[in-house]
Amino acid sequence: MALRQVAWVTLYLVLVLTPQALLFLGEVPPGRDFWWNFSMALGFAGMAMIGVQFALTARIRPMTAPFGVDIIYLFHRYLAWIALAIVAAHFGILWLWYEDRLGPTINPFEADWELTAGRAALVLFGLAVVTAEWRKLLRLEYGLWRYAHVVLAIFGFGAAVAHIIGIGYFTASPLNRTLWLLATLSWLLLLVWVRLLKPLKQTREPWRVVEVRPGRNDVxxxxxEPDGHAGLRRFLPGQFAWLTLRNSPFGLREHPFSIASAPEALPRLEFGIKELGDFTSRIGEVRPGDPAWIDAPYGVFSIDRQPEAEGLVAIVGGVGITPVMSMLRSLAARGDRxxxxxxxGNKGWDDVAYREELEALQGRLDLRLVHILEEPPEGWTGETGFVTQELLERHLPPAPRPRLHCFLCGPTPMTAAAERALRGMGVPTRSIQTEIFELA
Structure with missing residues (x-):
């Protein structure tokens, strides 16, 4: 697994740095000073990073398998800021020291088209990054933001390519121009696969809602179930799917949800979805018989990837219980002891989703169930407050502990506190696995 991770990181670096090498193929423009050439290098590097961003969100299974989709999407998010900063630095250097090369005006009706294209690309990329980072603060509905994000990325990318080809610096030679056009074509083909071919494949494997059941805490x-086909052949307990309900898979209305059912229950799939946010606030409107579409399975958050573990620890909060329910149900179905x-962790006793089923699973598993309530009811004798090292030490076996693998899923403050507590107890980092709670 480590070798595969290194291989993919190396491939990423090759894809980003290769455009720099292409600059020196064929006829090289007459030399200029350091800052000019540095600015050009930043522009090409930023463009390469932005192009690879399309691959990071394409959910290419061989690439996501060593890391998990949640880590890849987090990588995509941070690299977007880095790429934007690099492209902005490319423009900033020219603005500060080579203003005469930017033309006499920034008015798009008067400026050279290739310069206007570059400025438009910078603005569009900036809007794509800012609206993604602060979508909730800006109160952008999830579906509207998805459409806007795709449009901004495509038009920004197109404007950047037009800028590079139009300027012609380092791409004037037929060889360099051909290589850049081929790179652009490969990125566009990737976009076609993600936005057209993959949804088309989903339409040929429809699913149908067979049950809608309310639960505690609005979960x-x-x-x-599959509609006219065999469904998923397999998935690992704890993995998740991109789910589209009632809308077309072409409609950019898919959402990532953990699969709550066990693989042993296939072909049926169950999801635990909390009534919260743009889409999920209307989850109660879904009815049996409604069409559904999935892209699955994804994720590395699974007991099946830890076969050597002698014991399992799960620290979850709220709806973060859903992937763990899949694991517990699978352990019970297998007779794993x-x-x-x-x-x-939950706010109150009535907020505990799957409460009765968890109590029943204690009779089928070697399960120690510890509820932690922020606002306990009168007469409560269990744990209260938040996850701390002292709390965990009261319930986990004393050191030296067996080979335990820890799964964390829930709000970021809770998982961060749990990670610190576990490390303070001497649990190695490799035995602590956190599922990122939100991908967007």
Whole structure:
């Protein structure tokens, strides 16, 4: 696994740095001073990074498998800021020291078209990054933001390519121009695969909602089954799917949800979806018989990837219980008697999703269930407050501990506190796995 991770990181660096090498193929423009050439290098590097961004969100299974889609999307998010900063630095250097090369005006009706294209690309990329980072603060509805993000990225990319070809610096030679056009074509083909061919494949494998069941803390169970096909062949307990309900898979209305059911329940899939946010606030409107589409499975958050673990620890909060429900249900179906410690944080007792099922699973598993409530009811004798090292030490076996693998899923403050507590207890980092709670 480590070798595969290194291989993919190396490939990323090759894809980003290759355009720099292409600059020196064929006829090289007459030399200029350091800052001019540095600015040009920044422009090409930023463009290469932006092009690779399309690949990072394409959900290419061989690439996501070593890391997990959540890590790849987090990587995409941070690299977007870095790429934007690099492109902005490219423009900033020219603005500060070579203003005469930017033309006499920034008025798009009077400036050279290739310069206007570059400025438009910078603005469009900036809007794409800012609206993605602060979507909730800007109160952008998820579906509207998805459309806007795709449009901004495509038009920004097109404007950047037009800028590079129009300026012609380093791309004037037929060889360099051909190589850049081929690179652009490969990025466009990737876009066609993600936005057209993959949704088309989904339309040929429709699913149908078969059950809609309300639960505590506004967590709804949505069950789907394949409609006229065999469905998923397999998935690992704890993995997730991109789910589209009632809308076309071409409509950019897909959302990532953990699969709550066990692989042993295939072909049926169940999702635990909390009534919260733009799409999920209307989850109760879904009805049996509604069409559904999935792109699955994804994720590395699974007990099946830790077969050597002698015991399992899950620290979850709220709806973060859903991937762990898949794991627990699978362990029960397999008759797996390894010890499991589940620390489940909620605001109140009535907010505990799957409460009765968890109690029943204690009779089928070697399960130690520890509820942690922020606002406990009168007479509560269990744990209260938040996850701390002292709390975990009261329930986990003393050191030296067996080979435990820890799964964390929930709000970021909770998982961050749990990570610190586990490390303070001497649990190695490789035995602590955190599922990123939100991808967008």
């Amino acid at each position: 709804w169970t949505i069950a789907i 390894r010890p499991v410690w589940l620390f489940y």
